[in-house]
Amino acid sequence: MSDTPRLTIRRSWSRPDPAALAPFRDAPTGWVVDAQGRLGALPHWIRPLSRATGFVGTALTVSTRPVDNLAPYAALRFARPGDVLVVAADGADTGSVMGDILIGMARNAGIVGVVTDGLVRDLAGINGVGLPTFARALSPNSPFKDGPGSVGLPVVIGGLAVSPGDMVMGDEDGVVVVPRDALGAVAGRLPAIAQKEADMERVVENGAAQPPWLDGVLESGSVRYVD
Numbered sequence: 425m426s427d428t429p430r431l432t433i434r435r436s437w438s439r440p441d442p443a444a445l446a447p448f449r450d451a452p453t454g455w456v457v458d459a460q461g462r463l464g465a466l467p468h469w470i471r472p473l474s475r476a477t478g479f480v481g482t483a484l485t486v487s488t489r490p491v492d493n494l495a496p497y498a499a500l501r502f503a504r505p506g507d508v509l510v511v512a513a514d515g516a517d518t519g520s521v522m523g524d525i526l527i528g529m530a531r532n533a534g535i536v537g538v539v540t541d542g543l544v545r546d547l548a549g550i551n552g553v554g555l556p557t558f559a560r561a562l563s564p565n566s567p568f569k570d571g572p573g574s575v576g577l578p579v580v581i582g583g584l585a586v587s588p589g590d591m592v593m594g595d596e597d598g599v600v601v602v603p604r605d606a607l608g609a610v611a612g613r614l615p616a617i618a619q620k621e622a623d624m625e626r627v628v629e630n631g632a633a634q635p636p637w638l639d640g641v642l643e644s645g646s647v648r649y650v651d
Contacts, residue, residue: 431498434576437588439482439504440604447611448480448593453600455621456593459613460606466558466582466599470541474550474557479537480593481508483586483601488573490516490542491565495573496526502575505534508592512579513542519565524549531555539592539599541581558599 448456457465484507488495496511503509509530513521524546527538537556543563544550550557578587584601586592591602602610627636641647 428572430571430573431495432572432574432577433498433502434574434588435502437576438604439506439589440591440607442506444607444611445480445482445506445591447614448591448602451614451618453593453595453597455614455617456600456602456610458617460602460610464584464600464602466539466541466584466601468598469560470539470558470582470599472556472558472594472596472598473544473547473562474555476551476554476556477594477596479508479556480591481506481536482604483508483510483588483590483592484535484575485577485579485586485588486511486573486575487577487579488513488521488542489571490514491519491521491567492570492573493521493526493567494569494571495575496522497529497569498573499575500526500529500533500535503530503533503535505536507533507535508537508539509535510579510581510586510592511538511540511542512581512586513540515541515560515582517543517560518563519543519567520545520563521567523566524553527555527557528553537592537594539581539594556594558594 486495486499521542539558544559576588589604
């Protein structure tokens with residue numbers, strides 16, 4: 425008999441107070457990236473596949489072997505309302521790790537979004553469930569339920585480390601992760617980012633064909649003209 429467990433599960437961890445997430449609920453992902461040093465977005469190939477895209481919540485982290493969803497199903501037992509199911513599947517592209525049944529149960533458990541670096545299936549059903557679902561792509565190949573996998577432990581998804589309790593948010597542009605310990609600092613920078621965006625939009629609305637800072641760059645000694 426193998427000594428390797430089918431599942432390794434951390435049953436509880438600290439989640440941020442909902443008030444800590446409030447500043448992010450009306451912010452686009454791009455603003456949040458700007459507020460944390462232009463970092464934090466998952467790679468472009470983890471993209472919205474569902475019609476529903478917007479969510480903000482805390483990471484319920486799962487690691488699974490490719491084309492297996494025992495661990496994602498087990499995670500449902502430990503989900504709390506407001507969680508985001510984050511499933512690291514090593515970027516596997518030979519078959520799905522979840523479909524509309526698991527995602528529907530996730531919605532029923534109070535999960536607000538699903539993110540995986542693997543594949544999903546049953547797109548029509550996923551759209552019927554209405555839960556924002558971000559994944560690498562689609563495949564009708566179905567998963568096994570054998571393990572091994574983990575729940576509630578740190579994972580790496582799309583090259584980005586995610587810990588349970590980190591904030592995860594998504595919109596039509598993609599997914600952004602903010603470490604739990606950085607929430608206050610990033611939220612504190614959002615008003616300045618919002619003001620900067622409003623100022624730039626006003627410049628465009630007033631008919632500008634170039635940004636106001638461009639002349640300073642082009643007329644400085646740091647540009648070499650060859651004509």
